Amino acid sequence: MFTSEMIASFNDLETDIYNYVITHEQEVIYMRIRELAEHTHVSTATILRFCKKVGCEGFSEFKTKLKIELKSRQETVKSGEHTVMEFFERTLSSDQEAVLLEAVELLTSADNVLFVGIGSSGILAEYGARYFSSLGKFSMYIKDFSYPIHNRLQKNSVSIVLSVSGENSFTVKQMNRLKREGSKVISITNNKHCTTAKMSDINLAYYMTEEYYEDTNITTQVPVIYLLETLARKLNQHEQDLRKKAMEGHDE
Template identity: 50%
Template structure:
């Protein structure tokens, strides 16, 4: 129930409130506003302002929304790894991604270097991708900082942007900077109806059921790992066929 925009808007005291509430949801739903104020050492007026910032009329509505969130979490069952692998493997074995894999491989092979962009768990895979591509003969690097200065001619690079939602602000902003300097943009996302896909020459959307646990996106990254390695291996074959 706390969005990225909400969290960015919090001041110091509101951040203390947010951190306490996020870590103690089951406890907070049984508290009075005064109890929460005492536990977090803030004033009741700070709690009222916090509630309005997160689109609640008051503390009672905030508790009601927290209770709904808790009940939804209890109903959610995390799928087995066999299910998540099978969901993607069926698409891969059908060859659904093959044409895009080949096209991105050709683009990467013809570039001087490859840049991987991503944040969070996608940032970890961006780092892995850059290492994997470099190991197969194409110098690659990864970037996750949207504030990193980008002032260079990147027309001979290909950027592979990674994001489950395709809407992560840091990744979208960084990709926009790289695109502005001339880098060719491709992306791997969970669906095509997203900002990154619209910024890309080529987008591979793997369409896996998204899963969340509390506030964390735990959607499997197996498809991304498969696609990175497939593109890299195809690129390597192209480089050695010349």
């Protein structure tokens, strides 16, 4: 409701009104204009000028818009819970297991695992590298496009690329660089039709409704954590099984 341009244009009195509104939103939507004027120590005329500056004809319209925004925030939180449940129901009854096993086979034969991501995906990429390393598959997280990677680390390596949209220019450039050096790519994206997914050798798509709050992508990342941990655990179990078979064959 309040853009950065609007906030930057506020004078001192309007800034006081803004600060009061954002810290008392639930109360303001039920106030009369005189009540808000008293709480903010300004005139009703100043309140009306403030309303016009934020794109409202009057105080009533301002309160209506504020109510709509508060309601949309509550619905966003609720829908997040439902979409996560839908993901798990869909995953448990789908054939994604076959794709996970294919990814495990690719990772098993790799000497190095590199994680790539930026923003919230970067945070999860760092988490993924740590989680894989904790389960015995040493991994690195790359967050800087200019970060030097020795050629021997890229040969016989698998890169796990995380991106919600799959269209981030940093991610695409990094993937192109890694593929050019011979790295195989497993991507985890929100859908399989994006650039990142198409460039990958294997793609794990989780299909969640993308959600935004004040121009920020707040799409839940719970499916990504689930896929990363599941992949790491299956990889660990697979490698243990291979070692066990090797031991049994040696004993014979």
